[in-house]
Amino acid sequence: MTAIDPINAPDPEREARRARLFTRINAADKWFQVLGLAWLTPMLKAAAGDNPSAQMKELWRLAAVPILAIAAFLMLWGTLAPQVQTSLGAVPGPQQVWTEAVNLHKDDKRRPRAKPSSKSRLPG
Numbered sequence: 001m002t003a004i005d006p007i008n009a010p011d012p013e014r015e016a017r018r019a020r021l022f023t024r025i026n027a028a029d030k031w032f033q034v035l036g037l038a039w040l041t042p043m044l045k046a047a048a049g050d051n052p053s054a055q056m057k058e059l060w061r062l063a064a065v066p067i068l069a070i071a072a073f074l075m076l077w078g079t080l081a082p083q084v085q086t087s088l089g090a091v092p093g094p095q096q097v098w099t100e101a102v103n104l105h106k107d108d109k110r111r112p113r114a115k116p117s118s119k120s121r122l123p124g
Helices: 012-035 040-047 052-083 094-110
Strands: none
Touching: 012 040, 040 052, 052 094
């Protein structure tokens, strides 16, 4: 005969709450994927008490690998861009592109916008 330890016995109410929480997390995961926030799901599952090691593997796959790939791309771009010569000169590196993007944004903010006339808003 097996004795059941009442201290470690699973509480049905607690298990039901946990199941509802994981159901909500899984439902939210669909939206996270659409919004590009799928890396939130393993964090939420780990915080809710799921297997932390499995969730860290999933977080590594969803967040760390893409970040490392982007960093590697930027390093390769920065290293190889000055070596590529075209008829217009060297290909700009990431720093030059970022500087020009910031300048373009500042210029756009400085330029006054023309308000559309009331005739342009009317159909026909």
